[in-house]
Amino acid sequence: MENPDISNNTMVLVENLDVVFGNKHIVHDVSFSVEEGEIIGMFGISGAGKTTIIRVLTCQIEKKNWNGNVLVTGLSPSKRGNHSKILSNIGYVPQLELLNLYFELDPIVNVEIFTSTYGMDKKKAIITAEKLFNILDIPKDTWKKRVKRMSGGEKKRLSMAIGLIHHPKVLFLDEPTTGVDASKRYDILSYLKKLNQQLNTTMFIITHDLEAALICDKSAILREGKLLEFDTPQNLINSLPSRGLVARISIENLNQEIIKTIQKYPSIEKVLRVGNETIEVLMEDFEDNLPKLMKFLFENELKVYSMSRDVANFRRYFQIRIQEEEEKENRKNRSELMNEGDSP
Amino acid sequence: MLPDPIDCVVVSYDSNTFIEENNFTESNRDDYNLKYVEAVNSSKLLNLVQFFNATEEIYAMETARSYMVSKRIKIIIAIPVDFSELIIWGYPGLIDCITDSSDIQKIQVNINAVYDSIKIFVSQNNLTPQFELNGFEEFTIPENYSSGYNNTIVLVLSFMIIGVGMVSTILIIVQEKPIARLLLTPVKRMEILLAKYITYISILIVQNISLVMTALSFGLYLVGTVFDLFLALFILGFAGLAIGIFISTLSKTKTQANQLFFATFLVLILLSGIFIPIEAMPIYLQAIAYVLPLSHGSPLITGIITKGKSVFGFDFFSLLGVSVVLVVLSFILFQRRKYEV
Numbered sequence: 001m002e003n004p005d006i007s008n009n010t011m012v013l014v015e016n017l018d019v020v021f022g023n024k025h026i027v028h029d030v031s032f033s034v035e036e037g038e039i040i041g042m043f044g045i046s047g048a049g050k051t052t053i054i055r056v057l058t059c060q061i062e063k064k065n066w067n068g069n070v071l072v073t074g075l076s077p078s079k080r081g082n083h084s085k086i087l088s089n090i091g092y093v094p095q096l097e098l099l100n101l102y103f104e105l106d107p108i109v110n111v112e113i114f115t116s117t118y119g120m121d122k123k124k125a126i127i128t129a130e131k132l133f134n135i136l137d138i139p140k141d142t143w144k145k146r147v148k149r150m151s152g153g154e155k156k157r158l159s160m161a162i163g164l165i166h167h168p169k170v171l172f173l174d175e176p177t178t179g180v181d182a183s184k185r186y187d188i189l190s191y192l193k194k195l196n197q198q199l200n201t202t203m204f205i206i207t208h209d210l211e212a213a214l215i216c217d218k219s220a221i222l223r224e225g226k227l228l229e230f231d232t233p234q235n236l237i238n239s240l241p242s243r244g245l246v247a248r249i250s251i252e253n254l255n256q257e258i259i260k261t262i263q264k265y266p267s268i269e270k271v272l273r274v275g276n277e278t279i280e281v282l283m284e285d286f287e288d289n290l291p292k293l294m295k296f297l298f299e300n301e302l303k304v305y306s307m308s309r310d311v312a313n314f315r316r317y318f319q320i321r322i323q324e325e326e327e328k329e330n331r332k333n334r335s336e337l338m339n340e341g342d343s344p
Numbered sequence: 345m346l347p348d349p350i351d352c353v354v355v356s357y358d359s360n361t362f363i364e365e366n367n368f369t370e371s372n373r374d375d376y377n378l379k380y381v382e383a384v385n386s387s388k389l390l391n392l393v394q395f396f397n398a399t400e401e402i403y404a405m406e407t408a409r410s411y412m413v414s415k416r417i418k419i420i421i422a423i424p425v426d427f428s429e430l431i432i433w434g435y436p437g438l439i440d441c442i443t444d445s446s447d448i449q450k451i452q453v454n455i456n457a458v459y460d461s462i463k464i465f466v467s468q469n470n471l472t473p474q475f476e477l478n479g480f481e482e483f484t485i486p487e488n489y490s491s492g493y494n495n496t497i498v499l500v501l502s503f504m505i506i507g508v509g510m511v512s513t514i515l516i517i518v519q520e521k522p523i524a525r526l527l528l529t530p531v532k533r534m535e536i537l538l539a540k541y542i543t544y545i546s547i548l549i550v551q552n553i554s555l556v557m558t559a560l561s562f563g564l565y566l567v568g569t570v571f572d573l574f575l576a577l578f579i580l581g582f583a584g585l586a587i588g589i590f591i592s593t594l595s596k597t598k599t600q601a602n603q604l605f606f607a608t609f610l611v612l613i614l615l616s617g618i619f620i621p622i623e624a625m626p627i628y629l630q631a632i633a634y635v636l637p638l639s640h641g642s643p644l645i646t647g648i649i650t651k652g653k654s655v656f657g658f659d660f661f662s663l664l665g666v667s668v669v670l671v672v673l674s675f676i677l678f679q680r681r682k683y684e685v
């Protein structure tokens with residue numbers, strides 16, 4: 001069933017998705033869409049429900065466990081009959097290579113195994129594979145050696161090549177950068193961007209590596225199964241007070257007391273403790289208020305080591321947004337507790 | 345407690361025309377032949393399955409032999425042409441006895457049982473206890489072949505083929521992690537398992553062809569056809585595969601599969617009838633033993649190589665039945681197996 005409201009370019013459409021396992025409500029009323037050629041990042045701390053959402057999209061969760069309107073490349077995973085069509089339209093790069101690659105075989109044989117499942121022509125598949133291996137800089141001398149002998153980064157890239165071997169419309173990636181060391185993380189991200197640009201592949205990345213936002217056209221933030229935000233990272237940062245300008249201030253003997261004092265300053269929106277003696281401050285009318293804030297600090301006899309100004313990055317935005325949500329929840333719980341106390 | 349009576353058949357040639365050497369008179373007396381049958385009937389060591397009068401049924405001996413091939417009986421007792429005449433004229437009586445000697449240990453037991461019937465016959469009819477028993481052995485291995493080799497190979501083949509079938513397959517499903525990822529392609533679960541079966545059946549065929557050829561080149565005495573032997577080994581191997589793949593789809597981890605394998609193999613061996621005769625087991629164990637494949641290995645192969653029996657019989661179809669049930673179960677288990685990437 002095609003949905004008339006969506007354009008042909010919508011690769012993934014999720015409307016009011018709920019996932020329930022027994023009495024555990026894992027995903028609450030999530031809606032978003034992914035357009036052709038976009039890279040979408042879905043961010044959330046462990047247990048937020050990221051993998052669960054990707055499992056719905058990749059036909060791994062039975063219909064009885066979920067509800068809502070979901071279309072993947074125009075087809076709904078709610079119908080069993082659609083599964084094999086959806087699965088040939090999408091690619092998947094799982095978190096663990098162990099689940100993805102035959103370690104005792106070489107990369108070329110691995111490619112042959114997976115292409116045979118799509119009923120592809122073997123020769124054409126090998127040509128595609130070699131092209132992908134070249135884009136991903138998989139060294140030629142490893143092509144005919146056992147996968148076991150490849151480095152972690154090479155395995156990850158081979159896994160990505162296999163995910164793309166059948167020219168899928170959408171590539172799903174589960175934690176592509178976790179378990180990869182810091183310097184390699186940026187490599188992986190830049191390879192993904194490269195593939196996205198050269199092959200125009202739509203990508204849906206789930207991760208708790210906030211650095212991945214660097215390559216994402218849109219970011220989704222998920223917390224306890226609820227979608228808090230879905231927009232471009234820049235728009236999200238711009239929605240902060242003063243479009244995300246922050247003052248980073250180091251103060252001698254910083255403690256909770258001092259933070260409370262600073263929070264009392266009228267135009268302060270948010271104070272984040274980001275280091276042992278360092279805080280970051282967000283304010284309305286940043287330019288006007290910054291000198292006033294500094295004066296306020298001196299008046300309160302706080303010894304400021306240094307002060308610098310910066311623009312919040314996505315990591316900071318994520319931290320602020322999650323904190324905000326937690327505070328909201330705490331307030332709600334507290335008022336509920338008080339209401340209970342009031343009632344006889 | 346007496347052992348189970350031994351199944352036998354009596355074939356009588358007694359009333360055939362007998363020509364007396366001295367005066368060339370013809371005689372076709374059969375005074376004693378039914379009396380002997382009565383004695384067989386009253387012996388507690390023998391169980392008369394059928395009595396044939398060879399004068400009337402010309403294929404009596406052929407029928408009796410086919411009973412022996414199909415293991416319905418262990419002994420053919422033949423009453424010779426001049427049986428009644430000899431007794432009447434006061435000569436020692438004569439009985440021919442053909443025993444199934446494919447089971448060497450039982451030959452003497454069989455002969456003893458026939459002696460028991462003769463003893464009863466003599467005492468019931470007040471005859472002189474002078475009697476001759478001509479023993480013939482059926483299905484023995486000719487002297488230019490090694491009976492030791494033949495007997496060993498029967499045991500080794502059935503153990504080896506079922507064992508190898510199991511060992512090579514118990515890990516194929518539990519160990520193969522990327523199946524989880526394969527399932528995120530348009531491939532169907534059925535197809536994955538079917539591919540495994542096809543692969544291992546092909547290996548089994550190649551393995552069996554080389555085994556049969558090796559066994560023959562080392563001087564195996566084979567009465568039946570090579571095809572029957574091959575098919576027997578194939579069905580045994582297939583049962584092994586089916587158990588192996590069943591264990592693999594049942595187990596959650598490699599360790600579990602290995603433990604299940606050892607436990608299963610031990611039970612298979614204990615109830616194979618090789619160490620403990622199946623007839624000596626309690627009835628519920630007998631039922632289990634007949635379901636398990638190894639109990640069919642030895643009878644099936646012996647039947648073909650020493651008796652020239654056809655492969656298609658109780659043992660073959662039991663093996664086929666058990667294997668098919670296991671294959672079906674393995675597909676059901678694999679369909680329900682949890683895979684998550």
Ligand SMILES: Nc1ncnc2c1ncn2[C@@H]1O[C@H](COP(=O)(O)OP(=O)(O)OP(=O)(O)O)[C@@H](O)[C@H]1O
Pocket residue numbers: 021024026044045046047048049050051052053208
């Ligand atoms: N089949 C299931 N039955 C019951 N609960 C489940 C099932 N699958 C997942 N959950 C629960 O759903 C919650 C979300 O799990 P999910 O794997 O989606 O989290 P995640 O965001 O991917 O976390 P991580 O970053 O650690 O991978 C967890 O609390 C998990 O225990």
Ligand SMILES: [Mg+2]
Pocket residue numbers: 050051052
């Ligand atoms: Mg996850």
